Amino acid sequence: MTIAIPVVLGVMLALALFGAAAVVGRRTWVPCLAIGWAAHVAWDLALHRSGAGAVYTPAWYPWFCVGFDLALAACILTLGAITPKKLQVGDDS
Numbered sequence: 001m002t003i004a005i006p007v008v009l010g011v012m013l014a015l016a017l018f019g020a021a022a023v024v025g026r027r028t029w030v031p032c033l034a035i036g037w038a039a040h041v042a043w044d045l046a047l048h049r050s051g052a053g054a055v056y057t058p059a060w061y062p063w064f065c066v067g068f069d070l071a072l073a074a075c076i077l078t079l080g081a082i083t084p085k086k087l088q089v090g091d092d093s
Contacts, residue, residue: 030080038073
Protein backbone atom coordinates (compact mmCIF):
# COMPACT_ATOMS: atom_id res chain seq x y z
CA MET A 1 0.00 0.00 0.00
CA THR A 2 1.43 3.35 -1.06
CA ILE A 3 0.50 6.54 0.71
CA ALA A 4 0.97 9.78 -1.20
CA ILE A 5 3.01 12.59 0.33
CA PRO A 6 0.10 15.11 0.12
CA VAL A 7 -2.04 12.73 2.19
CA VAL A 8 0.65 12.45 4.85
CA LEU A 9 1.12 16.22 4.91
CA GLY A 10 -2.65 16.72 5.20
CA VAL A 11 -2.81 14.35 8.15
CA MET A 12 0.12 16.10 9.82
CA LEU A 13 -1.53 19.50 9.31
CA ALA A 14 -4.81 18.22 10.75
CA LEU A 15 -2.94 16.75 13.72
CA ALA A 16 -1.28 20.11 14.37
CA LEU A 17 -4.54 22.07 14.10
CA PHE A 18 -6.62 19.70 16.21
CA GLY A 19 -3.78 19.37 18.71
CA ALA A 20 -3.49 23.15 19.01
CA ALA A 21 -7.25 23.43 19.56
CA ALA A 22 -7.00 20.81 22.30
CA VAL A 23 -4.09 22.54 24.06
CA VAL A 24 -5.64 26.01 23.88
CA GLY A 25 -9.03 24.62 24.93
CA ARG A 26 -7.57 22.78 27.89
CA ARG A 27 -5.32 25.57 29.10
CA THR A 28 -7.08 28.85 28.38
CA TRP A 29 -10.32 28.87 26.40
CA VAL A 30 -12.63 25.83 26.59
CA PRO A 31 -14.75 26.88 23.57
CA CYS A 32 -11.65 26.38 21.39
CA LEU A 33 -11.70 22.69 22.31
CA ALA A 34 -15.38 22.48 21.40
CA ILE A 35 -14.78 24.30 18.11
CA GLY A 36 -11.94 21.93 17.29
CA TRP A 37 -14.09 18.92 18.02
CA ALA A 38 -16.95 20.29 15.94
CA ALA A 39 -14.50 21.00 13.10
CA HIS A 40 -13.52 17.34 13.23
CA VAL A 41 -16.83 16.70 11.45
CA ALA A 42 -15.28 18.05 8.24
CA TRP A 43 -12.29 15.76 8.71
CA ASP A 44 -14.51 12.71 9.23
CA LEU A 45 -16.58 13.45 6.14
CA ALA A 46 -13.59 14.27 3.93
CA LEU A 47 -11.61 11.21 5.00
CA HIS A 48 -14.33 8.59 5.30
CA ARG A 49 -16.74 9.62 2.54
CA SER A 50 -14.39 10.43 -0.32
CA GLY A 51 -10.82 10.27 0.96
CA ALA A 52 -8.43 7.44 1.68
CA GLY A 53 -10.68 6.03 4.39
CA ALA A 54 -13.61 5.57 2.01
CA VAL A 55 -12.07 2.30 0.79
CA TYR A 56 -12.47 0.50 4.12
CA THR A 57 -15.07 2.51 6.05
CA PRO A 58 -18.68 1.26 6.29
CA ALA A 59 -21.26 3.74 4.93
CA TRP A 60 -22.78 4.38 8.38
CA TYR A 61 -19.48 5.21 10.09
CA PRO A 62 -18.95 8.83 8.94
CA TRP A 63 -22.48 9.77 10.01
CA PHE A 64 -21.97 8.11 13.40
CA CYS A 65 -18.77 10.16 13.80
CA VAL A 66 -20.61 13.36 12.85
CA GLY A 67 -23.21 12.76 15.56
CA PHE A 68 -20.57 11.80 18.11
CA ASP A 69 -18.34 14.80 17.33
CA LEU A 70 -21.21 17.30 17.56
CA ALA A 71 -22.59 15.74 20.76
CA LEU A 72 -19.15 15.82 22.37
CA ALA A 73 -18.59 19.43 21.29
CA ALA A 74 -21.91 20.34 22.95
CA CYS A 75 -20.88 18.52 26.15
CA ILE A 76 -17.55 20.36 26.18
CA LEU A 77 -19.34 23.71 25.83
CA THR A 78 -21.68 22.74 28.67
CA LEU A 79 -18.78 21.77 30.92
CA GLY A 80 -16.98 24.96 29.89
CA ALA A 81 -19.96 26.99 31.04
CA ILE A 82 -19.81 25.23 34.41
CA THR A 83 -16.03 25.63 34.80
CA PRO A 84 -15.20 28.63 32.61
CA LYS A 85 -11.46 28.93 33.21
CA LYS A 86 -10.59 25.36 32.24
CA LEU A 87 -11.90 21.86 32.62
CA GLN A 88 -11.08 20.75 36.13
CA VAL A 89 -10.62 17.07 35.36
CA GLY A 90 -9.01 15.24 38.24
CA ASP A 91 -8.52 18.38 40.34
CA ASP A 92 -9.90 17.73 43.82
CA SER A 93 -8.87 21.07 45.30
